[in-house]
Amino acid sequence: xxxxxxxxxxxxxxxxxxxxxxxxxxxxxxxxxxxxxxxxxxxxxxxxxxxxxxxxxxxxxxxxxxxxxxxxxxxxxxxxxxxxxxxxxxxxxxxxxxxxxxxxxxxxxxxxxxxxxxxxxxxxxxxxxxxxxxxxxxxxxxxxxxxxxxxxxxxxxxxxxxxxxxxxxxxxxxxxxxxxxxxxxxxxxxxxxxxxx
Numbered sequence: 001x002x003x004x005x006x007x008x009x010x011x012x013x014x015x016x017x018x019x020x021x022x023x024x025x026x027x028x029x030x031x032x033x034x035x036x037x038x039x040x041x042x043x044x045x046x047x048x049x050x051x052x053x054x055x056x057x058x059x060x061x062x063x064x065x066x067x068x069x070x071x072x073x074x075x076x077x078x079x080x081x082x083x084x085x086x087x088x089x090x091x092x093x094x095x096x097x098x099x100x101x102x103x104x105x106x107x108x109x110x111x112x113x114x115x116x117x118x119x120x121x122x123x124x125x126x127x128x129x130x131x132x133x134x135x136x137x138x139x140x141x142x143x144x145x146x147x148x149x150x151x152x153x154x155x156x157x158x159x160x161x162x163x164x165x166x167x168x169x170x171x172x173x174x175x176x177x178x179x180x181x182x183x184x185x186x187x188x189x190x191x192x193x194x195x196x197x
Contacts, residue, residue, distance in 0.1 A: 042057040145180045
């Protein structure tokens with residue numbers, strides 16, 4: 001998982017922007033929803049093969065995605081529904097991007113990489129599901145190679161690579177994401193055994 005110190009550094013850097021949102025009385029949930037529109041736009045760019053532009057939009061969207069929580073905390077508008085909405089739309093955001101990549105591979109006749117990307121979508125969903133299910137069992141499950149932040153960073157970085165390298169990096173993304181699912185299953189198994197002792 002990305003170090004909390006790095007997250008705190010980003011938050012302090014973007015505080016002035018957050019303060020502007022607060023002055024404009026923009027609700028955190030509005031930021032959450034508009035963030036999904038940014039991810040949808042990134043997905044469209046990926047589908048059309050504009051990987052560099054898609055990566056830049058995804059980078060902007062990933063940074064923008066931190067604003068809703070920061071505004072909510074600073075305005076005392078933190079709510080269970082807000083957290084639920086943010087978590088739910090995060091899944092959609094990742095789905096938009098990966099589906100865009102899938103469409104690109106499909107249009108180019110790259111069937112193998114289309115299948116790899118489908119498995120990437122499935123694995124990403126399962127990484128999130130294993131954490132949610134673990135928390136339902138009272139077990140913390142945030143570890144693993146490819147948490148959501150790591151997946152976004154990975155997708156952004158590889159967007160600037162040539163296609164012949166990019167397609168192999170998508171395969172690596174899929175593999176590491178699937179390994180993260182296995183890691184979390186083992187973490188939950190160990191956590192359950194510990195609770196039973």
